[in-house]
Every structure is written in C-alpha cells, then in structure tokens.
Amino acid sequence: MRKHNFFPGPATLPFEVIQEAAAGLVDYNGMGVSIAEISHRSPIFTDLVDEANTLVKKLYDLSDDWAVLWLPGGASSQLTVAPMNLTEPSDKIAFVDTGFWADRAIEAAANEANAFFLASSKDTNYDRIPKITDVQGARYLHVVSNETIDGTQYHAFPDVDVPLVADMTSDFLSRPLPMEKFGVIFASAQKNFGIAGITCVLVNKAVLPEKNSRKVPKIFDYHTHIAENSLYHTIPTYPVYVALLMLRYIDKQGGLVEMQRLSQQKSALIYNEIDRNPLLKGIVATEDRSVMNACFTSQSTEMDQKINLFLEQNDIVGIKGFPTKGGFRASIYNGQPLASVAHLVDLLQNLPL
Amino acid sequence: MRKHNFFPGPATLPFEVIQEAAAGLVDYNGMGVSIAEISHRSPIFTDLVDEANTLVKKLYDLSDDWAVLWLPGGASSQLTVAPMNLTEPSDKIAFVDTGFWADRAIEAAANEANAFFLASSKDTNYDRIPKITDVQGARYLHVVSNETIDGTQYHAFPDVDVPLVADMTSDFLSRPLPMEKFGVIFASAQKNFGIAGITCVLVNKAVLPEKNSRKVPKIFDYHTHIAENSLYHTIPTYPVYVALLMLRYIDKQGGLVEMQRLSQQKSALIYNEIDRNPLLKGIVATEDRSVMNACFTSQSTEMDQKINLFLEQNDIVGIKGFPTKGGFRASIYNGQPLASVAHLVDLLQNLPL
Numbered sequence: 001m002r003k004h005n006f007f008p009g010p011a012t013l014p015f016e017v018i019q020e021a022a023a024g025l026v027d028y029n030g031m032g033v034s035i036a037e038i039s040h041r042s043p044i045f046t047d048l049v050d051e052a053n054t055l056v057k058k059l060y061d062l063s064d065d066w067a068v069l070w071l072p073g074g075a076s077s078q079l080t081v082a083p084m085n086l087t088e089p090s091d092k093i094a095f096v097d098t099g100f101w102a103d104r105a106i107e108a109a110a111n112e113a114n115a116f117f118l119a120s121s122k123d124t125n126y127d128r129i130p131k132i133t134d135v136q137g138a139r140y141l142h143v144v145s146n147e148t149i150d151g152t153q154y155h156a157f158p159d160v161d162v163p164l165v166a167d168m169t170s171d172f173l174s175r176p177l178p179m180e181k182f183g184v185i186f187a188s189a190q191k192n193f194g195i196a197g198i199t200c201v202l203v204n205k206a207v208l209p210e211k212n213s214r215k216v217p218k219i220f221d222y223h224t225h226i227a228e229n230s231l232y233h234t235i236p237t238y239p240v241y242v243a244l245l246m247l248r249y250i251d252k253q254g255g256l257v258e259m260q261r262l263s264q265q266k267s268a269l270i271y272n273e274i275d276r277n278p279l280l281k282g283i284v285a286t287e288d289r290s291v292m293n294a295c296f297t298s299q300s301t302e303m304d305q306k307i308n309l310f311l312e313q314n315d316i317v318g319i320k321g322f323p324t325k326g327g328f329r330a331s332i333y334n335g336q337p338l339a340s341v342a343h344l345v346d347l348l349q350n351l352p353l
Numbered sequence: 354m355r356k357h358n359f360f361p362g363p364a365t366l367p368f369e370v371i372q373e374a375a376a377g378l379v380d381y382n383g384m385g386v387s388i389a390e391i392s393h394r395s396p397i398f399t400d401l402v403d404e405a406n407t408l409v410k411k412l413y414d415l416s417d418d419w420a421v422l423w424l425p426g427g428a429s430s431q432l433t434v435a436p437m438n439l440t441e442p443s444d445k446i447a448f449v450d451t452g453f454w455a456d457r458a459i460e461a462a463a464n465e466a467n468a469f470f471l472a473s474s475k476d477t478n479y480d481r482i483p484k485i486t487d488v489q490g491a492r493y494l495h496v497v498s499n500e501t502i503d504g505t506q507y508h509a510f511p512d513v514d515v516p517l518v519a520d521m522t523s524d525f526l527s528r529p530l531p532m533e534k535f536g537v538i539f540a541s542a543q544k545n546f547g548i549a550g551i552t553c554v555l556v557n558k559a560v561l562p563e564k565n566s567r568k569v570p571k572i573f574d575y576h577t578h579i580a581e582n583s584l585y586h587t588i589p590t591y592p593v594y595v596a597l598l599m600l601r602y603i604d605k606q607g608g609l610v611e612m613q614r615l616s617q618q619k620s621a622l623i624y625n626e627i628d629r630n631p632l633l634k635g636i637v638a639t640e641d642r643s644v645m646n647a648c649f650t651s652q653s654t655e656m657d658q659k660i661n662l663f664l665e666q667n668d669i670v671g672i673k674g675f676p677t678k679g680g681f682r683a684s685i686y687n688g689q690p691l692a693s694v695a696h697l698v699d700l701l702q703n704l705p706l
Contacts, residue, residue, distance in 0.1 A: 001385055002380070002385050002386070003384070003385035003386050005386050005390055005391075007386075007390060007391055007392045007395070008392065009392070009587065010389055010390055010391060010392065010393065010587070010590050010591075011390060012386070012387075012390045013387070013389075013390060018378060018379060018387050018389075018390075019379060021378060022375040022376075022378045022379045023375075025371060025374060025375045025378065026371060026372060026375045027355070031356070032354055032355050032356035032668070032670075033355070033356050033358050033360075033365070033670060034365075034366070034371055036363055036366075036371075036543075036548040036549070036595075037358055037360060037363055037364060037365045037366060037371075037548075038358075038360055038363060038670075038671065039360045039361065039362070039363065039671060040363065040549065042360070042671070072425045072426045072427055072430070072550065072589075073425045073426045073430065073572075074425055074586050074587055074588075076572050076585075076586035076587070077425070077426065077572050077573075079572070080570040080571075080572050080573070107571065108570060108571065108572065111568050111570050111571070112570075188587060190587060190590075195389040195589075195590070195591045196389070196393065196587050196588065196589045196590045196591065197425065197550035197551070197589030197590075197591065197592050198550070198589075215464050217433040217461060217464050217465075218433075218460065218461065218464070219426075219429050219430050219432070219433050219461065220430075220433070232429075233427050233429035234362065234363070234427055234429070234541060234543060234549050235427075235549065236425075236548075236549045236550030236589060236592065237363050237543075237548070237549045237550075238363075238548045238549065238550065238591070238592070239550050239589065239591070239592070242389075315385070317385075317386060317391075318391065318392060318395070
C-alpha cells in the first residue's frame with residue numbers, strides 16, 4: 001500500500017507519473033532501450049527537452065524574452081550562479097530575511113557582490129514575510145517565494161523598481177505569476193515537478209548583462225546554456241524526463257490556475273483543522289501562511305512525539321518539522337493527493353490524547 | 354526486445370540494475386514510497402550514501418586520506434571546480450592535449466589559473482597519448498584517463514612529481530588504479546556506473562589546500578561537502594541510488610580486477626575484428642586504444658552509412674562516431690553485455706557489401 005507521504009522534498013509525485021517514469025526506465029516507448037540509456041544528443045531526447053521548454057513557456061505564458069534552462073547543481077548552486085551572472089562585484093544585491101533559504105542565499109551572494117538584508121522577520125522567528133517597498137540602490141531583489149522550512153509564502157510580490165530574482169524551489173509551477181516583475185526564477189525539481197537532480201532556470205534575457213567584468217566560468221554562464229539549449233554538456237537526462245512527465249501532468253490538470261486552486265483547497269483543509277483543534281497551533285502569521293508547507297505544533301514537545309507516532313502508525317510519513325523548528329510540517333506540493341490531506345485531517349480530528 | 358545499445362553515454366546498464374532501479378522508483382523495499390520521494394536526510398537515504406562511500410573505498414582500496422563525494426553538476430563542472438579548489442590564481446596547471454575533453458578542461462582551468470599544454474597529439478588527429486615525464490613547475494597534471502570521443506586511453510599513468518587530477522568519466526570503476534599517483538579523480542555516472550545527474554569525486558585530502566586566497570563559493574568548495582558527507586544540500590537522490598546499485602553489481606561481479614578482465618575481453622573481440630576485416634580500420638595507435646570506446650571507420654563515408662544502416666536493421670543502436678570524428682564508436686562500458694559485443698562482431702563479419 002502506498003503511504004500518505006508528506007516529505008518536504010524530495011517529495012511525493014502523482015503515482016501515475018511514477019509509474020510512467022518507471023516504465024520508461026525499463027523500456028522507453030517499446031524502443032528496446034531505457035530513456036536513461038540514450039545520448040542526450042539523440043533526437044529522441046532533444047525532442048523531450050524542446051517539449052519541456054514549450055510546456056514551461058505555455059504554463060507561465062512566457063514571451064520570447066525568456067529562456068528556459070535545465071541545469072544540474074540544484075537551486076543551491078543557483079544561489080551563487082545567479083549573482084555571478086547578474087552582477088558586477090561592486091553591485092549591491094538586496095535580500096529579505098525570511099528564514100533558512102534567505103540566509104543561505106545571502107551567504108552565497110555575499111561571496112560575489114555586496115549583499116545586504118533590507119528587512120528581517122528573525123525577531124519573530126520568521127513567522128511572517130517583511131514588506132518591502134524600496135531596494136536602496138540594489139541591482140536586484142532576491143526573494144524566496146516560499147520558505148519551505150519556515151512555512152511562509154509571498155502571496156503578493158513586492159512592487160519595486162528592479163527585477164526580482166526568485167528562489168522558487170518550493171512553489172514553482174504551483175500558481176500563475178506576474179512575470180513582468182521577475183528577472184530570473186530558479187527551482188529544483190524535487191518538490192513540485194520531479195525528482196532531485198535537475199533545476200529549471202527561467203532567465204529574462206533583457207536583464208542578463210551581455211558582458212561581465214568578472215570571469216564567469218563558462219559552465220556557470222547563462223549565455224552558454226542559452227546558446228546550447230541546455231545541451232552544452234550532458235544534462236541529467238532522466239530527471240529531465242520525469243520533469244517533463246510532471247509538466248504534462250500539470251498541463252493536463254488545467255495548468256497553473258488549477259494547481260493553485262488545488263493547493264488552496266488542500267492547504268485550507270489543514271489550516272482549518274489547525275485553527276479549529278485546541279491541541280494544535282499554527283506558527284505563521286495567517287496572511288503569510290504557505291499553501292505548500294503547513295507548519296504547526298501541538299502543546300508540547302512530548303505531545304508532538306505522541307502525535308507523530310500516531311500519524312506514523314496510520315500510514316503518514318515525513319511530516320516531522322525541520323529539526324531546528326520542531327513540530328510538524330505537512331508538505332502539500334503539486335504531487336500531493338487531496339486524499340492524503342483528507343486522511344491527515346481525519347487523523348488530526350481523532351487524536352488519541 | 355532489448356536492443357544492443359552502444360550509445361557513448363548516457364549508456365547501457367545491466368538490465369538487472371535497470372529493473373531493480375525501476376522497482377525502487379515504484380515502491381522502495383515494500384515501504385509504500387518511491388526511493389525518489391523521500392528526504393535526502395532520512396536514515397533510509399543516508400544509509401545508502403554511507404554504503405556507496407564504503408563500496409567505492411573498498412573497490413579502489415582507498416585509505417582514510419581519501420574522501421568520497423557525490424556532487425551534482427557533472428564532470429564538466431568539476432573542470433572548473435577542481436582548479437578552484439586546488440590552486441591559487443597564480444599557480445600553473447599542466448595538461449596533456451589528448452582531444453576533446455582535454456580541450457574542454459584547459460579552457461575551464463585557464464579561467465582559474467595558468468593552464469598550459471605540455472604536449473599534444475593534435476597533429477595526428479589525437480590518435481595517441483603523448484608521453485609526459487616533466488610538468489614544468491605545475492601544481493598538478495590534469496589527465497583525461499580515457500578520451501571518450503577520440504578512443505584513446507592511458508594504460509599507464511605518467512610518472513611525475515606532482516599529483517594527477519583525472520577526469521575519469523569514461524573509465525571510472527573499470528580497472529584498479531595506482532591511487533598513490535592521484536590527487537583528485539572525478540567521473541560522471543552515466544557511462545560506467547549509473548544514469549546522468551551525479552558525479553563521484555575522490556579527493557585526497559592531503560593535496561587539498563586548507564585555505565585559498567580566492568573566494569571559493571561555499572557550494573563549490575570541497576571542504577563543504579567533505580564536512581557534510583555530500584549532504585550540504587539536496588543531492589540527486591535517485592541518480593545516487595542507481596549508482597549504488599551499480600556499485601553493488603560491480604562488487605558482486607568480483608570488483609575492478611574482474612571489470613578490467615571483462616573490458617579487455619570485450620574490446621579484444623572488437624579490435625581483433627577491426628584488424629582482421631579488410632573493410633575496417635582502427636583510428637588509434639594500437640598501444641593507446643581505449644577498452645571503453647573502440648573507434649573505427651570503413652573505406653569511405655558512403656560505406657560508413659551503409660554499414661550503420663545494416664547495424665541498425667540488426668538491433669544495434671548508438672554506434673555512430675562523434676559528428677566531428679565520423680565513422681563508428683562502439684562504447685563498451687561496465688554495463689555492456691558481452692553478448693552485445695559478440696552480436697556486433699558477428700554482424701561486422703557478415704557485412705552485406
């Protein structure tokens with residue numbers, strides 16, 4: 001029996017996607033080879049890359065100003081690679097301190113340029129998203145659209161006069177976006193659209209400097225991958241294939257409007273229970289709650305442990321909060337079935353305490 | 354029916370490995386979750402990383418001086434990351450110009466330090482490996498242990514007084530190595546030990562400088578990944594899992610001595626036919642022929658096309674040479690069954706010309 005899987009990432013995918021991915025691994029379309037056993041330069045594979053590009057452009061309604069890149073290295077690499085590509089060493093880059101991933105981002109960017117925090121919610125344990133109106137001369141504003149550990153999410157993006165660069169690993173492809181506000185968006189696949197090993201990077205070519213006084217290594221230069229359609233080197237072919245299956249799935253469901261409706265429906269079920277249940281409490285300001293990661297605690301660490309044991313005994317896995325946060329984190333990305341959320345809520349309504 | 358797959362990479366894997374990988378994708382060990390759907394920090398997965406480290410150390414008989422790292426980005430990233438970690442910008446790095454991958458390597462390293470070629474076989478179209486005895490003051494000597502496009506391979510590594518840094522993507526885990534000669538070895542998985550998306554990096558900690566005047570980005574700093582046992586960020590979990598399955602397979606076969614015996618057996622079958630068949634000719638000096646990629650041509654481009662068509666009609670795929678080289682390249686890595694090589698040789702012995 002398939003568990004109700006709330007792991008924060010790598011996270012659950014629709015079972016039909018998993019099954020099709022497994023079939024393609026054994027024998028791709030009856031061709032007698034695995035999709036993972038063919039050259040990244042064979043037409044079979046390059047057609048899949050083209051289809052993935054087309055689907056991302058369709059889902060986000062991207063103009064030709066945008067390049068869609070498939071890169072290895074994870075969003076963690078992009079925290080370094082994006083400032084390398086977008087700034088001169090003397091440039092300022094503004095950040096909003098929303099928690100763990102904002103901290104990782106500023107640490108990486110500070111190695112490349114003058115990175116600084118405009119505002120922080122650290123004093124309230126990252127329970128909210130600070131509001132930003134001015135970027136104090138920065139070249140761009142880096143935002144973590146969804147703080148996957150802290151459980152906060154931007155529901156409206158800042159109105160500023162520079163492009164946003166967004167780490168969107170934990171909510172990519174989960175809702176329509178005001179693309180005109182963004183310069184670069186990157187997201188690892190393993191939460192909302194695939195397995196770990198591939199990162200989708202959207203680059204607005206209008207904000208990418210043509211030249212850079214720093215010597216950007218060719219392998220980390222966006223121009224390289226734009227010119228070679230992501231095939232400058234051997235990309236992680238199988239993770240790209242699984243991402244394509246997820247893109248087809250999302251498109252078939254009705255696109256990003258429908259993914260947003262489903263996320264709101266799933267998260268409302270959980271948050272309603274958190275607010276109703278006297279044993280539970282949410283840890284994020286209501287207006288900034290994430291529809292991807294619902295974080296909550298009970299009355300005590302001891303009670304948390306009892307609840308976790310009860311949930312595990314009832315086929316829930318991966319719902320423990322991040323070690324430094326404690327409590328619970330129900331991760332409900334694109335691949336999370338409504339039925340699993342309903343099962344979780346049912347258990348929370350019947351805690352044996 | 355499964356094809357006889359000679360793709361140069363991503364390349365064929367033993368079918369039992371593919372089948373086990375597919376089973377683990379659908380339901381890992383009857384646990385009700387996919388191996389690709391669980392956190393990289395869950396004990397289930399960290400145990401697999403530990404096992405993979407142990408197997409690599411066992412297979413190469415590595416001392417505790419060595420760290421085994423699992424990194425994303427491919428060997429192409431390591432061409433930049435290795436010099437970043439190992440040199441000061443003023444250091445010299447020596448290269449041997451053995452072909453395509455040596456050229457990529459020196460281009461990447463020249464961005465980081467003073468990279469130069471000691472010798473080249475360009476004048477003879479990379480048909481041999483130049484012999485090296487002195488490194489002219491370089492910090493290290495970079496070698497491409499097997500030039501996968503050109504079909505050459507080091508059968509003895511240079512005796513020099515500095516460490517070798519080896520791009521071993523196309524012959525990693527295919528033979529025992531004189532580890533005392535090496536400082537760093539890296540290899541992408543998709544030829545000899547897995548699917549695309551993960552790179553195994555072996556670092557002799559004794560040759561890794563503790564400090565570096567350049568500001569190595571934390572995500573590209575070997576120290577980061579040594580300290581965190583490759584789990585500083587979300588690594589490509591499923592590619593690591595497939596690599597582990599291949600490590601188990603190699604170990605079960607009898608380790609690297611047996612993989613070397615099999616490679617020699619498979620390559621001898623092909624090279625004997627190339628040398629015997631008056632229609633075919635090898636393009637590499639006999640003593641430097643690769644046991645991983647056997648490159649050959651026929652009498653003309655036209656005859657190449659006829660032969661390729663005949664091979665494809667008889668269930669051979671992926672045997673065309675690299676576009677700039679032409680002819681044929683039979684890739685016979687660890688996952689290539691002897692039966693497929695025998696089938697190829699049988700067809701070459703019965704060309705309808």
